[in-house]
Amino acid sequence: MPDDLLPLMLTGTIETLYMITLSSLMAFLLGFPLGIILVITAPNHIWPLPHLHNALGTVINATRSFPFIILIVVLLPLSRLIVGTTLGATAAVVPLAVGSAPFVARLIENSLKEVERGKIEAAIALGASPLEIVGKVLIPEALASLIRSMTLAVITITSFTATAGAIGAGGLGSLAIRYGYMRYRDDVMIATIVALILLVQGFQWGGNLLARSIDRRRHQFG
Amino acid sequence: MLKVTQLSKTYHTPSGKIKAICDVSFQVKKGDILGIIGFSGAGKSTLVRCLNRLEEPDAGQIVIDGQTITGLQGKPLREARKKIGMIFQQFNLFDSRTVWNNIAFPLEVAGWSREQIKERVATLLSLVGLDDKSDVYPAQLSGGQKQRVGIARALANHPDLLLCDEATSALDPRTTQSILELLQKINQQMGVTIVLITHEMDVVQSICHQVVVMEEGRIVETGAVEAVFRRPSSATLRLFGQQKEPIKANQLTNRADYQEVNSLAG
Ligand SMILES: Nc1ncnc2c1ncn2[C@@H]1O[C@H](COP(=O)(O)OP(=O)(O)O)[C@@H](O)[C@H]1O
């Protein structure tokens, strides 16, 4: 085993984890409120605003129709504006977060839409305000589904970080391109693939565990 | 207590207009139980859901305890709803909350203090006979127990009016009877006015004071239960009558499950 493999993998993994954590956090901060607004502004929901609903839906669909690599290139000027550079892991966080937020919003929307109409009506009948319904009914009722959605989002962001690596973001994706592909280092290629698989498996496992524990508590035999 | 005047509601669907209720007027005295009876699609749910404005009526007026409910918006509407309890055929409990927290929900929304909530929930749990189920989630309850939680939740904030949309239709006859006894007890002990939808004549005859019979969105017959049932004039009541012999008041007490029912209802 070449002696540079381990340090390379270590820095690559740390950079990737850094990008995943920061961009997931920011993507959730942006996407969560958007998802909630999408749900509650729908016709017949608790805060119907059809124009806002449709406008938001259109914007989200538009950003989601970009291939991710194009989105990164388009958003790089934003990185320069916020972070001061277009290179490195921190610069990549901007397009990663902004690019994944619409996807997160749709996932959150789908989870919250699963909450039965009858439960929402019960809350309305008891005099709850839209904000109380979001905080006390929609989110808690959809919690297991929300966690599954967020797991999927983190996994998607993981694959995005690898793509971002191809254009100078650093991390495992960058290793695979610079060493595995350009320098024919099969050991680096294989190691990055294994590391990415382990990361994704880990996220899936953690997410499932959390979601199942909620289901089990509520349903006893979940 | 409740006065409904010339209420109408039309649904606009892709396949056309549906006149769900049409020019409906009636009154309920404070402390009475009103039964609304009619076949499926007669407009019963629409009518009751207009009373707390889950549905928006197109025309007409609803006055509850001197307050005009039609026309309220935003916070005043939410405040009015806090004094109108509702129970549902499908219970609509919050699966994310324990029995205790389900009953506490309307009190949290109404801004009660932690201490007040504790005391009130304990009272309600024993009223509905679920003291031992306080920390259980709804998924682990039977249908009858779920409806008891629904009733406790609806009554928590001391409503003046309780709306029941086929509250017993998802339950077996025996559980139905115990829930009806509970509603009757609540009506008698707490003086809560109740509007109750049903498609079972037994239900009306066993606990209602007053009845409204609906057909195709209109009231076709109304009055005191005894008077209406003595001389039914509508097709609906005649058809209902043919279906099965109504239970007479004294038959109820002779039923085998009455003892259990009675002990549950206290
Ligand atoms: N949300 C709705 N949209 C369109 N039509 C509806 C809606 N709710 C009820 N209806 C129609 O209104 C009529 C009365 O329905 P409903 O009030 O549910 O009757 P009931 O409770 O007596 O069975 C029916 O024809 C039903 O199909």
Ligand SMILES: [Mg+2]
């Ligand atoms: Mg109905």
